[in-house]
Amino acid sequence: MTPTPRVAMFSAQHYDIQSFKQHPLYEQIDLTSFETSLGPKTVSLCQNFDVLCAFVNDCLDNSILHQLSDQGVKHIALRCAGFNNVDTAAAKELGLAVSRVPAYSPEAVAEHALALIMTLNRKTHKAYNRVREGNFNLNGLLGFTLHNKKVGIVGTGHIGAALARLLTGFGCEIYCYDPYPDDALIKQGVVYTSLETLFKECHIISLHCPLNEQSHHLINAESLASMRDGVMLINTSRGGLIDTHAVIEALKKHKIGYLGLDVYEMESELFFRDHSSEIIQDDVFERLQTFHNVLITGHQGFFTAEALDQIAEVTLQNILALNNGTADDSRFVVLPD
Structure with missing residues (x-):
């Protein structure tokens, strides 16, 4: 009989634990959750576990992976789509399996991107606060009509494609960049073009591509x-x-008129935790917060009930598939021989 996999979940929030416990497959694993993120100071907690269940900001570099391997961990089960935080070469060398959730409710993230667009444009967050204070003045709330605007979507995987479909309904002209054009989107009228043309022509640019060496700081001064x-x-x-x-400088020069972020390059020190009673030490983040035309949310694009259900289901399936010897390449970034 196959032994029950012992799973350590890091960066575990209440909603993560609940979504896993509510799934029928939960009974087939032995889960221990840690609210803390995985890093050099917490990797020692992984003793006696077979599987590490990690999230977007957990550290899975060469050093951490070697320590996990030494402690007996065999499988890194990511409960997210991206794997830029994993040293996959080291994982392969160590014989560690790495699985992920390739697509979970892509509409959730696409709808959040649309919410950022609409909120920044029509300034509903500011209007809400004004009306609560009895201020019905419209000065400073002027927006623009989305219809006929050129929108550039960088990356047309599941999420980018979902956003393209949403914005088509608004009557926008959709320009896309992706090394692998989506024929279904082309049939719907989107135009694939070069990055240079997309950057030059579009009123709105939304990023939906993975982070790797080629895409790092894709948005820069140039x-x-x-x-x-x-x-x-x-x-x-x-x-x-x-x-x-570079973005801060572009905001100061009015090159960027609106900035909507659900992610931030130093977010691992901030996001998914309550810092409301602390002095935030990240001066760059605090500078961003001073601009009236910047809207930042704390990596909540994925955060819908449907997405959490899918993340739990696929992650549990990945854990059990490897444990039972039935894993395939479709959800595994690294699958040992």
């Missing part, structure tokens, strides 16, 4: 200079796609 004055920039993908210092 690419920003090529964009329209007053461009709206949205990032719900990974913080490292944007050079934050």
Whole structure:
């Protein structure tokens, strides 16, 4: 009989634990949860576990993976789609399996990107506060009509494609960049073009590509200079796609007219925790917060009931598939021989 896998879940919030416990497959694992993130100071907690269940900001570099392997961990089960925080070469060398959740409710993130666009444009967050104070003045709340605006989507995987479909309904002109064009989107009328053309032409640019060596700081001083004055920039993908210092300079010069972020390149020190009674030490983040045309949310794009259910289901399936010897390549970034 196959032994029950012992699973250590890091960066575990109440909602993560509940979504796992509510799934029928939960009874087939032995789960221990840790609210803390995984890093050099916490990796020692992984003694006597077979599986490490990690999230987007857990550290899984070469050193951590070697320590996990020495402690007997055999499987890194990511409960997210991205794996840029994992040293996959080291995992392969050590014989560690790495699984992920390739797509979980892509509409959830796409809808959040649309919410950032709509909120920044029509300033509903500011209007809400004004009306609560009895201020019905419209000065400073002027927006623009989305219909006929050119929107650039960088990356048309599941999430980018979902956003393209949503914005088509608004009557936007959709420009896309992706090394692998989606024929279904082309049939719906989107135009695939070069990054240079997309940056130059579009009023709104939304990022939906993975973070890797090629895409790191895709948005930088040079690419920003090529964009329209007053461009709206949205990032719900990974913080490292944007050079934050370059973006701050572009905001100061009015090159960026609107900035919506659900991710931040140094978010691991901030996001998913309550810092409301602390002095935040990240001066770059605090500078971003001073701009009236910047809207930041704390990596909540994925955060819907449906997405949490899918994350729990696929992660549990991945854990049990490897444990039972039935894993396949579709959800595994690294699958040992």
